Amino acid sequence: MPRLRIHAKLLMAFTIVLLPVLVLLIASFLSDLRRTQDAIQEAQSMTARSVSVQIAETFDNAIGFGWAVAQDPLMQTMEPRVLDPHLQEMVKHYPLYDSIAVYDVNGDNRGWGDPNQPATPRLRIGDRKYFRQVMETNAPVISEALELKRLEHTGVVACIPIRGPKGRPIGVVNIMIRSDQLAHRFVDANLQPMQTIFLADSNSRLAFHTGASQLTYQQSGTFMHIDAIKKALTDLSPQVARFTSPLAGDEHLGAFAPVPRYPWAVGISTPRDIALAPLFSQLRLQLGAFAGILLLNSLLALWLARSYARPVQQLQAAAQALAHGEREPLVDIHTGDELEELGSTFRRMAAEVARREEEVKGLYKEAEQQALQLAAIIASVPDAIFLSSLDGRVIGTNPAGLRLLGIRGNAELNMSLPEYLQRYDIRHLAGQPMEPEELPIVRALAGETFTGAKMRLRSQDGRQLLLSSNGAPVRDASGQTILGLIVIRDITSLRQQEAAALQASTKRMAQEQRTEHPEPGVGEYPVPRTG
Numbered sequence: 245m246p247r248l249r250i251h252a253k254l255l256m257a258f259t260i261v262l263l264p265v266l267v268l269l270i271a272s273f274l275s276d277l278r279r280t281q282d283a284i285q286e287a288q289s290m291t292a293r294s295v296s297v298q299i300a301e302t303f304d305n306a307i308g309f310g311w312a313v314a315q316d317p318l319m320q321t322m323e324p325r326v327l328d329p330h331l332q333e334m335v336k337h338y339p340l341y342d343s344i345a346v347y348d349v350n351g352d353n354r355g356w357g358d359p360n361q362p363a364t365p366r367l368r369i370g371d372r373k374y375f376r377q378v379m380e381t382n383a384p385v386i387s388e389a390l391e392l393k394r395l396e397h398t399g400v401v402a403c404i405p406i407r408g409p410k411g412r413p414i415g416v417v418n419i420m421i422r423s424d425q426l427a428h429r430f431v432d433a434n435l436q437p438m439q440t441i442f443l444a445d446s447n448s449r450l451a452f453h454t455g456a457s458q459l460t461y462q463q464s465g466t467f468m469h470i471d472a473i474k475k476a477l478t479d480l481s482p483q484v485a486r487f488t489s490p491l492a493g494d495e496h497l498g499a500f501a502p503v504p505r506y507p508w509a510v511g512i513s514t515p516r517d518i519a520l521a522p523l524f525s526q527l528r529l530q531l532g533a534f535a536g537i538l539l540l541n542s543l544l545a546l547w548l549a550r551s552y553a554r555p556v557q558q559l560q561a562a563a564q565a566l567a568h569g570e571r572e573p574l575v576d577i578h579t580g581d582e583l584e585e586l587g588s589t590f591r592r593m594a595a596e597v598a599r600r601e602e603e604v605k606g607l608y609k610e611a612e613q614q615a616l617q618l619a620a621i622i623a624s625v626p627d628a629i630f631l632s633s634l635d636g637r638v639i640g641t642n643p644a645g646l647r648l649l650g651i652r653g654n655a656e657l658n659m660s661l662p663e664y665l666q667r668y669d670i671r672h673l674a675g676q677p678m679e680p681e682e683l684p685i686v687r688a689l690a691g692e693t694f695t696g697a698k699m700r701l702r703s704q705d706g707r708q709l710l711l712s713s714n715g716a717p718v719r720d721a722s723g724q725t726i727l728g729l730i731v732i733r734d735i736t737s738l739r740q741q742e743a744a745a746l747q748a749s750t751k752r753m754a755q756e757q758r759t760e761h762p763e764p765g766v767g768e769y770p771v772p773r774t775g
Contacts, residue, residue: 255545262538269534273527277520281497284519285484288439288499288512293482295430295441296503296510302429303402303506306419307384309338310404314417319346319406322354322415324363331357340429342399342420346406349414351375358420375416378403382413386506388445389423391461398423398464400451423452423459430454439514446507448473456491466490467511476500476509489513555583559590566594631718632685632728636661639727648732650704661686669702673710688715688728698735710736 313319318330331344335357338344346355351370356363369375374387387401399422405413430441440455450464467473472485482501489496498513517524555577562575575594577587622629628645632638638657646652649668661680664670670678680686684697693716701709712735718727 255542257545259538259541262534262541265537266534269530273523273530276523276526280520280523281486281516284436284514285497285499288497288514289482289484289501291441292499292501292510292512295512296501296508298430299443299508299510300504300506302421302426303386303503303508306341306402306421307386307404309341310384310402310417310419313344313419314404314406319355319415319417320408322346322348324354324356324366327355328357328363331355332359335359340421340425342422342425343418345418345420347375347416347418349379354415369418374401374403378405378416379413382407382411386508388447389449389451389461389464392420392422398451398459398461400426400445423450423464424457426452427454427457427459436514436519438518439512442467442511442513443503444473444477444509444511446477448477448509451508453491463491470498472498472500473509473511476502477507486516487513489515551579555579555587559587562590562594566597626733628732628734630685630730630732632689632730634689634725634727636680636686636689636728638664638685645732648701648703648709648734669700671700673698673700675700684713684715684730684732685728688717688730689725691717691725693717708736709734710739 313334316330318326321327327346331346335341335344336359343356343358343361345353345357345367347367347369348354351368351372353363353366353368356366372387374385377385382405384402384404387403389398390401391397392399399420402419402421404417404419406415406417408414426443427441440453442453442455443451444467445451448468448470450459450467453459453463456463467490469490470485470487472483472487475481476483480502482499484497484499486495486497488494492515495516496513497516497519498511500509500511502509558575558577575587575591577584622642625642626644628648629642630638630645631640637660640654641649641657646654649657651657659667661683664683665678665680670683672678672682678699684694684699687694687697695714697713697715699711699713701711703709711732713730713732715728715730717725718729720726
């Protein structure tokens with residue numbers, strides 16, 4: 245595992261100390277972000293409800309104007325040559341509306357009040373849903389968002405019945421409002437930069453959007469997937485949502501409110517990054533301050549690390565010098581704190597280590613001399629001395645032992661007991677083969693102490709040797725046997741000398757007996773002696 249230097253540890257410590265500050269900063273930002281976002285959406289919800297009331301009034305005004313037109317006696321004629329110029333003149337006095345048109349009971353255009361578009365070819369609206377609904381209910385209807393094919397725009401139609409003498413509808417008056425005309429009424433209602441207002445029909449299709457003054461019919465359908473609009477239309481209650489604007493492609497905070505008395509919904513939205521820009525600006529300022537504090541702490545950590553790393557490095561170098569044998573490594577620390585005390589302690593320790601090293605060297609030299617003396621004594625002993633490990637293998641001997649076994653060095657000692665029995669034909673004094681457990685070395689390892697144990701051994705040159713052995717276990721301080729020790733003396737010559745001396749003594753005694761009692765010659769008889 246890689247070790248961290250003191251610089252990194254101090255920097256990590258300062259960072260850990262500042263970490264709770266960063267956590268609190270982030271937690272505070274998230275809390276402020278949630279509160280700010282909720283406040284923005286609540287304000288937008290209030291704006292949406294206010295605009296929805298204005299939209300309802302706009303629709304009411306369009307229907308009221310349409311009722312006034314429908315009650316004009318000229319409408320009863322259904323004559324295009326009468327209605328066209330009359331409606332075109334009327335539109336000039338009502339710039340809030342794009343055009344005014346009159347259709348008969350079959351949906352055929354009978355009057356065209358758009359000064360910018362020709363009346364022909366005449367339009368037919370008999371298949372339009374809002375037209376059929378007016379004819380069935382005999383009541384005014386605000387259409388859904390429609391595609392104005394002649395203008396290539398999106399718009400809304402206020403369709404009002406023209407009632408005949410019996411009160412039944414004989415046609416309708418259409419008051420056309422383009423999306424840009426609707427949007428223009430609410431441009432000044434923005435509360436924040438880039439805030440937009442839009443109006444959606446019962447299918448969530450936009451009738452206008454203040455962010456797209458020339459709203460095409462294709463663009464008007466891009467908001468149909470937003471659930472908050474659908475919920476505002478179905479639940480008839482204000483809704484807030486965070487959504488991606490299909491027109492701009494950025495994230496928006498939105499509020500939606502149903503339009504009173506009409507199946508429409510008003511939406512207010514603001515780009516999230518713009519609405520929350522002050523909060524993010526404050527966060528950047530706070531993070532900048534935190535970064536400054538972190539930098540200051542890093543510099544402080546670096547200064548402290550350098551102040552304390554130098555004494556530590558000096559101690560490290562002194563320790564390495566001491567490890568390499570330098571008696572008194574240089575340690576000169578003056579920090580006025582625990583490090584200076586540590587340096588003084590290290591100097592005393594180095595002096596004590598040097599003194600102990602001299603003592604150890606003296607003891608080692610003395611032990612070495614004693615070991616040499618002991619080795620010389622053992623080497624000069626005429627008897628063979630053998631040491632055995634607990635598994636019965638001979639691990640050491642003196643020169644007398646090497647001569648006895650007829651080998652050149654201790655490397656040839658590593659044999660098992662059966663190998664020794666077979667190689668040297670070890671037997672009892674009477675001549676019977678010796679079992680492994682009867683060997684002197686095995687007896688010594690078993691804890692037996694003995695003297696004068698006799699045995700026969702065949703030397704490497706084939707001679708039969710008579711041996712006398714003494715043995716004992718070698719124990720450690722706790723009394724456990726750690727080695728086996730036997731001392732073997734070659735008594736072959738001694739026995740031979742004893743046998744020769746015995747033979748000579750016997751012969752001499754026989755000679756003396758013959759001298760004292762000579763044997764009679766042949767044919768002679770011994771003459772008994774007389775006093």
